[in-house]
Amino acid sequence: MDNVVVLKSNNQIKGLFTIIRNKDTRREDFVFYSDRLIRLLVEEGLNCLPFEEKTVITPTGAEYKGVSFASKICGVSIIRAGESMEIGLRAVCKHIKIGKILIQRDESTKLPHLMYVKLPHDIANRQVLLLDPMLATGGTVVKAVDVLIENGVKEENIVFINLIASPEGIKFFSSKYPKIKIVTGEIDGSLNEEKYIIPGIGDFGNRYFT
Amino acid sequence: MASTNNSINNNKIIYTSGRPPWYDLSGKLKNPLVIGVCGGSASGKTSVCERVIANLNVRWVVLLSMDSFYLQMPHDADPGKYNFDHPNSFDYDLMIKTISDLRQGKRVHIPKYCFKTHSRLPHMDTVYGADVIILEGILSLYSKELRDLMDIKIFIDTDDDVRLARRLKRDIAERGRTLESVILQYNKFVKPSFDDYILPCKKYADIVIPRGSDNIVAIELLTQHIRSKLEERGFEQDKVMKELTEISRKDIPKNIHIIEQTNQIKAMQTILRNQNTTIGDFVFYSDRLVSLLLEEAMTFLPFRDQVVTTPVDHDYHGKALDCSVFALSVLRGGSCMERPLRAISKGIQIGKVLIQSDENKKPHLYYERLPDFSPESHVLVLDPTIASGASSEMAVRILLDHGVPEKNIIFVSVIAALRGVLLLNYRFPEVKIVIAALDNELSDKGYILPGAGNYSNRFFGN
Structure with missing residues (x-):
């Protein structure tokens, strides 16, 4: 699928995943x-945004034909796990505005509910990096994108960044929002009965925060 | 010969360059060229070396002075009565080891000799190998083992009177010595040592340069010779660069x-x-x-x-x-x-x-x-x-x-x-x-x- 960008796999990336997937790894x-x-994923995500040509003069007096960002951006994290990705985002985009969306699953209906939303007022004119580390069923993130679209963000201006995705999740999300780029670290096997990604990483928010 | 130098011996150039591009096109390591420069006190050894280095224009040259290899003077010895011109004053073992290590491209530590205290300073200079290694000193051709490590042996043959005149001028004007003390030292140590040990080294030389650094023709010829020796050894810097740029x-x-x-x-x-x-x-x-x-x-x-x-x-x-x-x-x-x-x-x-x-x-x-x-x-x-x-x-x-x-x-x-x-x-x-x-x-x-x-x-x- 051409809307999915998977981080180029190599020993180094694989080594990082091996550490965070290991259940014996300490929180630190x-x-x-x-x-x-996440930092690498964010860099990859930024690379999906539009660039324009820019020529600069170097201190040696020579010209360099380069590029620069063509648009305003912002981040939106899905509370709570998505907030773990803000450090990586801030590390590469110092002054970026970050919006937040809280979506909770209704225990009886299993459907996601929007609990809280706070977005930059001019988000409609921005490219949005949507942050949520796991793409399992895709229910939550689709709900989050619904909110963004309601706030005037164009579908093609959204890049969804996550660490691990399930094939079911990618399929579901892409069927709802085919124009959104998904940037992911690795695509796993499938979901188990509790809708956890296999082999996955467990509950990302729990492992990162509590 | 530098026994009268009152300051720490730092006046000689030492190139602590990294090991050179001493690989031929097949990637084989080459031996550097070792040159020994011998001659009496104030014969102009250093000037000849400097001229040759300037003419050669090779990137990696190490110039070592025998002065760095003086043995520690015994504590009870009187510097005024100590023979600095005698072969026993030098650490030949260390010189031999240093030159042979450099030839193999190894890193070496060169001692620093302090002429104030007549002892080695705690700090040493680190020298990495080079294309050309030059060892200069009054007795650099004295030891056979050291000579065997040399590819080119040079003797600077400057007239005795010229050398004495230079020495007088240098020691009195630059080092504040008295005429008497310079002449005393010359007669007691410098001259006998020259006759007994230094001059006999001349027969081992491949090239004898009369008049030292004034002899522009000889220096030119010497440079040419070193260049051709380097080329024989596969020193083809220009050729390599050309291939690389292609x-x-x-x-x-x-x-x-x-x-x-x-x-x-x-x-x-x-x-x-x-x-x-x-x-x-x-x-x-x-x-x-x-x-x-x-x-x-x-x-x-x-x-x-x-x-x-x-x-x-x-x-x-x-x-x-x-x-x-x-x-x-x-x-x-x-x-x-x-x-x-x-x-x-x-x-x-x-x-x-x-x-x-x-x-x-x-x-x-x-x-x-x-x-x-x-x-x-x-x-x-x-x-x-x-x-x-x-x-x-x-x-x-x-x-x-x-x-x-x-x-x-x-x-x-x-x-x-x-x-x-x-x-x-x-x-x-x-x-x-x-x-x-x-x-x-x-x-x-x-x-x-x-x-x-x-x-x-x-x-x-x-």
Whole structure:
């Protein structure tokens, strides 16, 4: 699928995933290595945004034909796990505005409910990096995108960044929002009965925060 | 002969250059050319050497003076009555070891002799091998074992009267000695030593140069001879360079790895290269680009397979780093890359070397502080720019001298000039070079074009 960008796999990336997927990894290391991976994912996500040509003069007096960002951006994290990705985002985009969306699953209906939303007022004119580390069923993130669209964000201006995605999740999300780029670290096997990604990473928010 | 020198003997040039490009096109290491220069006191040995070095215009020359190899004077000896012109005053064992180590391309430590206290100073000069090694001194051709290590033996044959006149002038005018004491020393030690030990060395010389440095014809011929000897040994610097420049950007050797030029990478470069970028932004984007570069560089380290269990009790077939990793920061530039390194590799040991180039673009090692490397160590060398490649070469050389295998070295640089990086790869084909940008040209002043200017200056603001 051409709307999915998977981080180019190599030993280094694989090594980072091995640490954070290991159930015996302590929180300290989990946070450190997740942050490292997230930073790489954010760089990859930024690369999906539009650029324009820009020529600069170097201190040697020579011209360099380069590029620069063509648009205003912002981040939106899905509370709580998505907030773990803000450090990585801020590490590469110092002054970026970050919006937040809280979506909770209704225990009886299993349907996601919007609990809280706070977005930059001019979000409609921005490219949005949507942050949520796990793409399992895709229910939550689709709900979050609904909110963004309601706030005037164009579908093609959204890049969804996550660490691990399930094939079911990608399929579901892409069927709802085919124009949104998904940037992911690795695509796993499938979901188990409790809708956890297999082999996955467990509950990302729990492992990162509590 | 320099026994009357009241100051610490620092007046001789010592080139502490890195090991030279002493590889032929097949990558075989070549022996350097060793030249011995002998002659009486004040015969003009140093001037001849300096003229030859200037004429040769070879990048890597080491000039060693026998004065550095004086043995410690016994404590009870009176400097006024001590014979500094006698063969027993010199440490021939150390000289022989030093020259033979240099011939094998090994690093050596040259003692420093203090003529005030007549003892060796605690600090030694570190010298890395060279294309040409010159040992000059009154008795440099005295020992057979030392002579056997020499490829060219030279005797400077300056008239005795001229030498005495020079010595008088020098010791009285420059060293504040009295006429009587100079003549006394000359008659008691200098003259007998010359007749008994120095002059007999003349018969071992391949070339005798009358009148010392005034003899321009002889110096010219000597230079020619050294040049032809170097060529015999495969010193084909110009030819190598020509072949290297014919390598096009398309067939860059495989161990030179340029990070994929995505818009993202290009945008960061655009900021770093822009002359109007402020120091704050320069540091920020340098850190960002370098951390991507280091992540990329680390993919070249050895990994082993590792299976772990995830919190949902499933196996994940992953990888784990399978070696000990160190870093070597080539100061000052390398320190611009240390923060992003620490951000991804928390406890890594970082060695430091300070290499500065002189006005002739010859790199000199000013400082080195290294962790304990082993043949199993893998080392990330940090230097944000590779311009001519001379200091990069020296940094690699230092690692090799400390037992790090060539294939375990990963050289990480932000911007490299094509020529410099090809040269580095040519000299050390197994070193992996990871760079963010490859620029085409090098200016006359040695700047990469278009480049980013002086990287450290921009990073540190001075």
